[in-house]
Amino acid sequence: MDNKTQADTNRNHQSKWTLRNIILIALIAIFTGIIFWGAGFLYTALTVALTPIGGAPFANDLLMGLWCMAGPLTGFVVRTFGSAFVGEFLGAAVEVFLGGQWGAGAFISGIVQGIGSELGFTFTGYKRYDWVSLNASIFTTVVVTFAWDMIKNGYNKFGIPLLIALFITRYISTFIFGGVLTKMIVKLLDRSNAFSL
Template sequence: MMKKWHLKDIILVTLVGIVCGLIFWIMNPIYTAVTAILTPVGLAPFAGAILLGFWTLGGMLALLVIKLPGSGILAELLGAAVEMLLGGIWGASTLISGVIQGFGSELGFAVMGYRKYNWLGVVLSSITTTVITFGYSLIRQDYAGFSSGLIIALFLVSLVSVFIFSGVLSVAIAKLLERTHLMD
């Protein structure tokens, strides 16, 4: 049986969303710098792939901490709203990305019926987040014009980024929060 939303859960998902929104916003100039570094060597598309995991952190973290269906989408949407309101470089389209990234995070845990929030869930969520987010980028950023090899390389770099920065980092943060007993 799945637990129900309580005020504490709403407050937690809001806090995760706000903190992650600040991280998303901080990543904007880092993304611009990485793009500037990679552009002269023809690798600009890899900037987004390398840093993608930072923008998907909110969904995975919310799901690991709150353990409720919908918390990943809500945290990513709130984070995207904070990033947008702070003047994020993608404007209102950030909200669409937030929902898509949150949905990807949810999908991995949904496959397991939202019952297991362990490494298997993190791996599945990393895969589904990457597939969903990359699929959106494939269309939005017209990756179809790239060679097959470049598309595969971008996908693999995105997958590693999501697993490390969204998966491993979220697990570490969730464990730290458990040890502090803040969640009690």
């Protein structure tokens, strides 16, 4: 990312919770929700492929980054407290209403993932919107969602080697989708001056 122009746009860009921004966050969340919905077969296919060797949790962790993309995206577009959380939560809610495989669990996952995304921006004080804050958000997302899966999906009953493998898988996935891909999207938005619209 071109740091200089990035810094300039950052300074001029602080968002508020206006009606327009709320609609914007919801729309982005729905868009990403629908795009992942199209990739839903991937999860099922991966799960089917990995189940015979007992590796189904890896399907979950491989795709975790994809499910956690709405948070960083809305956090970057609407730069204010809570936008990443609301975006991520609504993204999960979309899946529920489309009739996802997770039912009520997705609402709670949405809250957990939202807190994860949001914390990264909180730690950087909603001041910087760059590679550092994005990485902070990735880190908090991975840690928070993993802690949740320890309880919800019974990861706490697995041995340490398997846990480490799952954690690394999740980190890579979140880094690629929540980090690299988000950064590329933000760069495109930056170049088109979309942030000042």
